Amino acid sequence: MDQPLLSRRRFLQAGGGAALAASLAACGDDGSGGGGSKELAFVYMGTAEQQATWNKLFAKFTEQHPEIKLKAEGIPLSNWSEFANKLSTRIAGGQVPDVIQIATEGQRLFASKGLLEPLDEYIKRDQSTIDDYYGDMDPNLIEWNKKYASTDGKTYYLPGEFNTMCMWYSKELFAKAGVPEPTAQWTWDDFRQACEQIKAKTGAFGYAAGPEYFAAIMPWLLTNGTSSFTDDWSKPTYSDQKVVEAAEFNRKLVADKLSPPPGGTFDATTAAAQGKLAMFGGGRWPIISIRNLKATAKMGIVPWPVKEKQGSPVGWNGYPILKASKKKDDAWTFIKFLISKEGSSTFAQLGGTIVPARKSVANSQSFLTDAPKGTEFLYQALSYATPIPSPDKGAAVQKAIEDGWKQVLTGNAAPADALGKAQTTLEGLV
Numbered sequence: 001m002d003q004p005l006l007s008r009r010r011f012l013q014a015g016g017g018a019a020l021a022a023s024l025a026a027c028g029d030d031g032s033g034g035g036g037s038k039e040l041a042f043v044y045m046g047t048a049e050q051q052a053t054w055n056k057l058f059a060k061f062t063e064q065h066p067e068i069k070l071k072a073e074g075i076p077l078s079n080w081s082e083f084a085n086k087l088s089t090r091i092a093g094g095q096v097p098d099v100i101q102i103a104t105e106g107q108r109l110f111a112s113k114g115l116l117e118p119l120d121e122y123i124k125r126d127q128s129t130i131d132d133y134y135g136d137m138d139p140n141l142i143e144w145n146k147k148y149a150s151t152d153g154k155t156y157y158l159p160g161e162f163n164t165m166c167m168w169y170s171k172e173l174f175a176k177a178g179v180p181e182p183t184a185q186w187t188w189d190d191f192r193q194a195c196e197q198i199k200a201k202t203g204a205f206g207y208a209a210g211p212e213y214f215a216a217i218m219p220w221l222l223t224n225g226t227s228s229f230t231d232d233w234s235k236p237t238y239s240d241q242k243v244v245e246a247a248e249f250n251r252k253l254v255a256d257k258l259s260p261p262p263g264g265t266f267d268a269t270t271a272a273a274q275g276k277l278a279m280f281g282g283g284r285w286p287i288i289s290i291r292n293l294k295a296t297a298k299m300g301i302v303p304w305p306v307k308e309k310q311g312s313p314v315g316w317n318g319y320p321i322l323k324a325s326k327k328k329d330d331a332w333t334f335i336k337f338l339i340s341k342e343g344s345s346t347f348a349q350l351g352g353t354i355v356p357a358r359k360s361v362a363n364s365q366s367f368l369t370d371a372p373k374g375t376e377f378l379y380q381a382l383s384y385a386t387p388i389p390s391p392d393k394g395a396a397v398q399k400a401i402e403d404g405w406k407q408v409l410t411g412n413a414a415p416a417d418a419l420g421k422a423q424t425t426l427e428g429l430v
Contacts, residue, residue: 039071040330044101045083046074050288050353060346061337068330073097080105080315081395091115091322098325099334102157104315105390105398107149111156112392117321118154122332133158133339136358138382141316148233148387149318157318158339161347161354163283164312164381165219166301167191168290168372170204173278177201182302184377188223188249191279191305195258198278207279208268209250209259211406213398214313214388215281219304220246222311222386228401228426229389236426238401239419242308247408247415254409262409269293284378285353287371301374303381314385317354355379393429400425 046054051074058072077083084106090096102110110116123130134142137159145159167182174181177198182190195206210216213228221227226242229235237243253259260266260277269286271277273295280286281304290296304312319338321331337343344356348367355378356362362379391397404422407413413421 039069040099040327040334041097042070042072042099042101042334043087043097044072044074045077045080045103047076050074053347053353057343057347060343061334064337064342065333068333070334079395079398081398084109085395088113096322096324098327098331099319099321102318102320104148104388105394107157107318108151108390109392109394110320111149112151115323116156117323117325117328118156119158119321119332120155123155123158126332126336129336130158133358136341136360138359138379140382140385141357144314144387145316145318148390156320158335160317160319160338160357161344162314162316162357162382163214163285163354164314164378164385165215165281165283165304166312166374166377166381167279167304168272168282168286169279169300169302170272170275170277170298171300171373172298173198173202173204173275176275177278181300182305184303186302186305188305188307192249192253192258195253195278199258202275204275205260205271205277206258207253208266208271208277208281209253209409210262211402211409213401214315215283216250217246217401217405218313218386218388219281219311220250222313223304223306223308225308225311227386227389229391229430233389233391234430236423236430238404238426239416239423244415244419246307247405247419250405251408251411251415255411262406269295273298284355284375288353290372291370296370296372299372301372301377303377310384312381312385313388314382315388315390316357391430396429397426400429 044054054072054074058070062070075083075086077086080103084102087100141159141162145157149157169182171181174194178201179194179197182194198204198206218228221243224242224246226237226240228238230237254261268277268280269289270293272280273290273293290299303310319335321328325331341358341361344358344361345364345366348356348361348364356367359379361367363376368375400422404418407418408415
């Protein structure tokens with residue numbers, strides 16, 4: 001399911017820009033999400049850089065269903081929490097689309113507000129279609145969707161495409177420094193030694209440390225056997241000693257100049273393509289930038305280094321139908337297209353910045369071709385991943401977590417102090 005350092009919520013670092021299609025206001029003045037219009041309104045998070053891919057997907061749908069006029073709008077925002085807040089405001093103001101894209105960070109929030117139509121009857125009606133879909137998916141995605149995306153036992157989302165976290169690395173810099181390429185079993189110590197040797201031999205930074213919740217904080221916590229919250233998201237655990245240890249590890253990378261200082265205009269993908277950065281964290285979303293920089297063959301992808309156990313955050317898309325929609329059957333037809341093999345394959349072939357939920361598509365040549373060696377690790381990470389903790393006040397939670405980490409990275413506060421203060425803020429939010 002995005003910040004200047006790569007992050008899932010941004011998908012790419014192409015923040016800002018105008019909305020990518022006509023305003024939702026055209027959906028009908030009665031707030032019915034298309035009730036006063038002949039069009040099916042779909043709103044998703046997308047940047048200008050991703051627009052061509054989405055447009056081809058929509059064209060494929062229109063080709064199959066000429067009877068449904070789709071009006072799609074991509075909103076470019078910096079993270080999913082902001083996107084959820086923006087949508088909530090629009091809906092409260094009467095601009096209600098028929099279908100929306102919501103990542104893990106906003107799913108519980110929207111389900112709890114009573115804005116969504118339960119999908120259980122639709123699923124029952126098309127059980128064979130759903131069975132085919134679920135049969136082609138890691139069972140963890142199905143289980144997490146049930147556990148975290150509903151507040152009342154009803155189904156509001158089918159789990160869709162996702163992002164996990166792995167380490168992207170420059171094969172060229174590793175070779176130049178005489179460091180063996182990392183393996184799936186590497187450790188924090190291996191990672192630190194690689195950074196040191198690459199810096200000493202080539203002058204390049206080893207890793208781009210940052211304060212992004214999904215992309216630069218959670219992988220370090222999870223591989224150290226801890227998290228930002230308890231498993232049910234009811235209590236923050238941000239002052240845990242293992243969290244402090246992970247923050248100290250990252251601070252030392254910055255202090256020892258193995259990482260550029262956080263903030264500023266440093267662009268990790270460009271720096272890696274130019275041989276100035278050996279590693280950065282990412283899911284699937286760096287692929288468009290890396291392809292544009294003609295650096296696909298220079299890069300490799302490997303699971304995150306481990307201190308205590310393998311770990312990765314995961315966030316996935318859902319495409320719910322709004323309760324106020326007057327076009328629920330058309331909306332369900334559109335959702336079925338998105339989860340179909342053809343819909344999923346189309347997006348993968350076009351260079352989508354998310355990993356297909358269908359195993360068959362994620363393992364297909366259409367997804368793996370023109371992608372770095374090790375791309376298959378992104379799907380395999382589902383076997384050990386942890387859903388990104390996303391309580392109802394997701395935007396405020398994310399801000400507190402990132403602000404605390406930023407204080408540590410910049411050296412403005414001792415890790416235990418900065419994270420203890422953030423912990424107090426988080427306790428007040430849940």
